Amino acid sequence: MSENAIKTPVAPLRILSLEGFRSMAEKVDKHISVSRKEREEASPDNLSFTGYYKESYLVDASVPRFSSGEAKGVINETIHGTDLFILADISNHNLTYNLYNTENGMSPDDHFQDLKRLIDACNGKARRINVILPFLYESRQDKRTILESLDCATALQELVQMGVKNIITFDAHDGRVQNSVPLEGFDNFYTSYQFLQSFLHTEAGVSIEKEDFIVVSPDVGGMSRAVFYANILGVDMGMFYKRRDYTVVSDGKNPILAHEFLGGNIAGKSVYIVDDMIASGESVLEVAAELKARKAERIYIAATFGLFTCGFEKFDEAYKNGIIDRVYTTNLIYTPKELIDKPYYTNVDVSKYLSLIIDTINHDSSVDDIMKSGGLIRNRLADYREKCRKAH
Numbered sequence: 364m365s366e367n368a369i370k371t372p373v374a375p376l377r378i379l380s381l382e383g384f385r386s387m388a389e390k391v392d393k394h395i396s397v398s399r400k401e402r403e404e405a406s407p408d409n410l411s412f413t414g415y416y417k418e419s420y421l422v423d424a425s426v427p428r429f430s431s432g433e434a435k436g437v438i439n440e441t442i443h444g445t446d447l448f449i450l451a452d453i454s455n456h457n458l459t460y461n462l463y464n465t466e467n468g469m470s471p472d473d474h475f476q477d478l479k480r481l482i483d484a485c486n487g488k489a490r491r492i493n494v495i496l497p498f499l500y501e502s503r504q505d506k507r508t509i510l511e512s513l514d515c516a517t518a519l520q521e522l523v524q525m526g527v528k529n530i531i532t533f534d535a536h537d538g539r540v541q542n543s544v545p546l547e548g549f550d551n552f553y554t555s556y557q558f559l560q561s562f563l564h565t566e567a568g569v570s571i572e573k574e575d576f577i578v579v580s581p582d583v584g585g586m587s588r589a590v591f592y593a594n595i596l597g598v599d600m601g602m603f604y605k606r607r608d609y610t611v612v613s614d615g616k617n618p619i620l621a622h623e624f625l626g627g628n629i630a631g632k633s634v635y636i637v638d639d640m641i642a643s644g645e646s647v648l649e650v651a652a653e654l655k656a657r658k659a660e661r662i663y664i665a666a667t668f669g670l671f672t673c674g675f676e677k678f679d680e681a682y683k684n685g686i687i688d689r690v691y692t693t694n695l696i697y698t699p700k701e702l703i704d705k706p707y708y709t710n711v712d713v714s715k716y717l718s719l720i721i722d723t724i725n726h727d728s729s730v731d732d733i734m735k736s737g738g739l740i741r742n743r744l745a746d747y748r749e750k751c752r753k754a755h
Contacts, residue, residue, distance in 0.1 A: 365747045374446040374490040376725045379422040379438070381477055383455030383469065387694060387714060391450075392421050394718035422447070424484070426477045432462040436480030446725050447489040451478045455672060455697040456496045475500050475518065482525045485656040493524055493529040493548075495717070495726060497695035498640075498668050502536040503515055506539065516543035523547050529724060533695055533713075534639045534667040536584075552720060554693055555591065556663020556736035556743075558665050561691060562635075563747045569633055569661070571744065573598045578635045579626070581650045588637050595740050598708055603650050620644075622653055630658035640668040641692065648677055651686050665691040675702060 380388030393469070399416040411749065423439040430671045453474040459466045460473075485492060501514035520543055522530060531547035541549035563571075568612045570576060580589035586602055588752070593600035602625045607617040634654050641647060641664070651662045669692030671678075681687045682705075702708055716733075723730055 370726045372446065372725045373413070373727045374393060374444055374725075375497060376721070377422050377442055377445040377447050377489075378721070379424050379442075379447060379448075379449045380421045381451040381481070382426070383458050383474060383697060384450045384452040387452070387717070388450050388655035390422060390712075390714035390719045391721065392419055394715050395420060395722055398718070398722065421479070425637075426480055428460045429468070430461055430463065432467065433479065434460075434480060436477065436482075438481065438484045441488070442485060443488045445728065446491050446493070447485065447726075448493045448495060448721050449478065449481060450495045451475075452498065452696050453478075453496060453500045454668070454685055457697055457699070471500060479521065479525065479744075481621065482527065485526075487526070492527050493531065493721075494527050495531045495721075497533045497693075497717075499532040499535050499540070502532075502540070505537045505540045513543075515540050515642060519544045519549075530711065531720065531724075533590075533693075534571060536639060539715050546626050546744075550720075550724075550730055550734075552716075552730075552734060553588075553591075553736070554667055554695075554711065554716065555595070555712050556739050557713050557716060558637075559690060559711055559740055560743060562663065562665070565709050566663070566691065568751065568754070569750070571596055571598065571633075574633065577601060577629055577632050578628070578637060579603070579629075579650070579654065581636055581638050581647050586640050588639070590637065592637055595737055596744065599627060601629065603653070605646070622650055624653060624657070628657075629654060631660050633661040634659045634663065636662065636664045637664040638664075640670060641666045641690075642670050643673040644677060645673070648681050648686070651681060655686050661688045662686065663689050663691070667693055668696050669693075669698065669702065670696070671699075671702065675705065678707070679705070 378388060378392055402747040403416045422442060425437050426434050427437065428434040451474060453471040456468055460469065482492060491730055497513065500518050504514040507513055508580060519530060523544045524676060531550045533552050533554060535551045538551045576598045578589045578593045578598060580586045580602045582603060582605050589600045589602065604623040604625060606623060611618055636647060638647060647664055654662055678690060687707065689707050689709060691709050691711055693713045695713055698710055703710055719733055720730065723733060
C-alpha cells in the first residue's frame with residue numbers, strides 16, 4: 364500500500380452495488396474512505412486530483428421492476444470518467460420481486476440479468492468497468508462432459524462484450540474458466556489468511572502441531588486447497604474420494620455411493636475440513652461423520668461460501684451429536700441471521716480484504732502481494748504457537 368500512496372489512480376473511484384450485496388458494499392466503502400483519508404493526510408502532495416478522498420464512494424443506482432417481472436437498470440448520478448467497481452451477490456435468495464401479483468424469489472439468473480442491466484445503464488460513460496462476483500455465476504457449470512451448456516464461460520464472455528475490463532472473484536470452483544476470456548483481467552482471490560485468523564481467534568488454545576492437527580479435503584477437486592493449508596501449517600493432510608453412481612442423475616448431479624478416505628491415522632487429532640462451498644451440506648457432514656468414526660477429537664468445517672440450500676437442521680443435529688465443533692463461512696455472500704446466531708457458527712469478515720483489492724486495482728498496482736498470504740499466515744502462526752507454549 365505504500366506504492367499506492369504515490370501512484371495516481373486510473374480514474375476517480377466509484378462503487379456500485381446491487382441490492383443483494385448492499386451491506387457488504389457499505390463496509391467496503393467505509394474501509395476505503397478511512398484508509399484514503401489517512402493516506403491523504405499523511406501525503407497530501409502525492410495526490411493529483413480533488414476527490415481522491417470521499418466520505419462515500421457508493422453510487423446511487425437501482426433496478427426497478429414492472430409488475431410483469433421485467434426490469435431496467437437506473438443510475439441516478441454521474442459516473443463519467445470513473446473507475447467503476449460493480450459488486451453483485453448472485454446467490455442472495457433473500458430478495459423478492461412482484462411477478463403478476465405473486466412474490467417471486469430472486470434466482471442467480473435474476474441477479475445476473477440485473478448486473479447486465481446496470482452495466483448497460485453506464486452507457487459507455489465510465490472510464491473502466493470492473494465487476495466483482497465473489498461467488499462466480501454458474502461456476503459449477505464450467506466444463507462439458509456431454510451435450511450441455513457452458514454457462515460460466517458464456518457469462519464471462521457476455522460481461523467482456525459489454526465492456527467489462529476486470530472480473531474479480533473468490534475461490535472459483537475451477538479457476539481455469541478464465542481461459543474463456545484470455546484478453547481481459549480475471550483475478551481469483553483466496554481467503555486463507557482470513558479463515559486462519561478467525562480460527563485462531565475462536566479456537567484459542569487448540570494445538571496446531573503435526574501430532575495434533577490435520578487438514579482434510581472432502582473431495583479430489585479441493586485437494587490443492589488442502590495441500591496449501593497443510594504446507595503452511597506444517598501438518599499432514601488427508602483426502603476423501605467420492606465414489607459416485609454415474610448411471611443416475613439426481614438434482615443435477617450423480618449421487619455419492621461412498622466416501623473413501625485417503626490418509627493416515629487421525630485418532631485424537633483436530634481435523635480442519637476445507638472446501639470452496641457448502642451447498643446442501645450432506646457431503647461434508649458425511650465426511651465429518653466418517654472422521655468421527657475414525658476417532659477424530661474435534662472437527663472444524665471451513666468453506667468460503669455457505670449456501671445451505673437445505674437449511675440448517677442437519678448441521679444442528681450434527682453439532683448436538685458431537686460430530687462437528689464449528690462451521691466457518693465468509694460474508695462474501697448473504698448470510699441469514701438465523702445462521703449467524705447458531706452456537707457453532709462463525710462468520711468470517713472479508714470486507715477489509717475486499718476493500719484492499721479494490722483500492723489496489725484502482726491504483727493500477729499489482730495484486731500479487733495481496734494474493735500471496737503465506738508470510739502473513741506464518742507470522743500469525745508463530746505468534747499463536749508462542750502464546751500456546753507460554754500458556755503450557
